[in-house]
Amino acid sequence: MEKKFTYLNSTIHYRILGQGKPVILLHGFGEDSHIWDEQINYLQNYFLLIVPDLPGSGKSEILNDQSGVWSLESGVEIETQNSKFNTQNYPSIADFADCIYALLKNENIESIDMLGHSMGGYITLAFYEKYPEMLTGFGLIHSSAFEDSAERKIAREKSVKLVNAYDSHSFLKNTIPILFGAAYKKHNQEKINSLIEAAKNFSKAALVQYLWAMRNRPDRTAVLKSNPLPILFVMGTEDVAAPLEDLLQQIHLPVDSYIHVLQDIGHMGMWEATTAMNQLMQDFINRIKK
Numbered sequence: 001m002e003k004k005f006t007y008l009n010s011t012i013h014y015r016i017l018g019q020g021k022p023v024i025l026l027h028g029f030g031e032d033s034h035i036w037d038e039q040i041n042y043l044q045n046y047f048l049l050i051v052p053d054l055p056g057s058g059k060s061e062i063l064n065d066q067s068g069v070w071s072l073e074s075g076v077e078i079e080t081q082n083s084k085f086n087t088q089n090y091p092s093i094a095d096f097a098d099c100i101y102a103l104l105k106n107e108n109i110e111s112i113d114m115l116g117h118s119m120g121g122y123i124t125l126a127f128y129e130k131y132p133e134m135l136t137g138f139g140l141i142h143s144s145a146f147e148d149s150a151e152r153k154i155a156r157e158k159s160v161k162l163v164n165a166y167d168s169h170s171f172l173k174n175t176i177p178i179l180f181g182a183a184y185k186k187h188n189q190e191k192i193n194s195l196i197e198a199a200k201n202f203s204k205a206a207l208v209q210y211l212w213a214m215r216n217r218p219d220r221t222a223v224l225k226s227n228p229l230p231i232l233f234v235m236g237t238e239d240v241a242a243p244l245e246d247l248l249q250q251i252h253l254p255v256d257s258y259i260h261v262l263q264d265i266g267h268m269g270m271w272e273a274t275t276a277m278n279q280l281m282q283d284f285i286n287r288i289k290k
Helices: 033-043 093-106 119-130 150-165 168-179 182-187 189-201 204-216 274-287
Strands: 002-007 010-018 022-026 048-052 077-079 084-086 112-117 135-141 230-236 256-262
Touching (some): 010 093, 022 093, 033 048, 093 119
Parallel strands (some): 230 256
Antiparallel strands (some): 010 048
């Protein structure tokens, strides 16, 4: 079932499928909710799935507050396709978490398991930081609690300039293939091309919002440290966006970690190792008490 609701000035779209224990799946940067389709086809037989298009992705409108302006950290003035903005005009990762909170309240969901891929994992950590009572367990799928390194922050800033100098599709066309492991790229170029084709739907403004939100996010390892909830970590040995060596520094922080290292897999385990991902997600959710 496809649904939508209004959050501040934005229409947010999401899907609800299956029945049973509620689980929400959050996609990452340069994706929409369809990145989870293989997992949805499997997991809807066991759980109630809530799968949103994050603001600015898929059918969801870009995130704005009531005035259309965000008053956050100050920063460098940049140009989008239609106007100039300052980085203070962009939402934070925590603001995206607030949107997910509003979505769950719209569905009268009081507690849920949350699994986030990449940027969706950043949102998951921010969500727990603000609304810990709502989560019964959560998962970081190719995602990290670390803030961006100084070098990565510079790379994000360069990415903003590239998006504005060219267009969102040209930017994602060059970045999406990097996310996959070598074996998958060799044998599945057509599928990767389909993801690149879907990237045509992203506006410059949406990508710039995401890039600034990721660049400015704080370190959230404190969310993991001594956390009593079951927490899932999924890592790929060929992941260049969420390197294995970084994630291995975090897996010991929670009290109850479930750790899965996918061999010869990059940043997109949902596609690269579909069967393994489906099974480990099901097993993890089944271990979490309601």
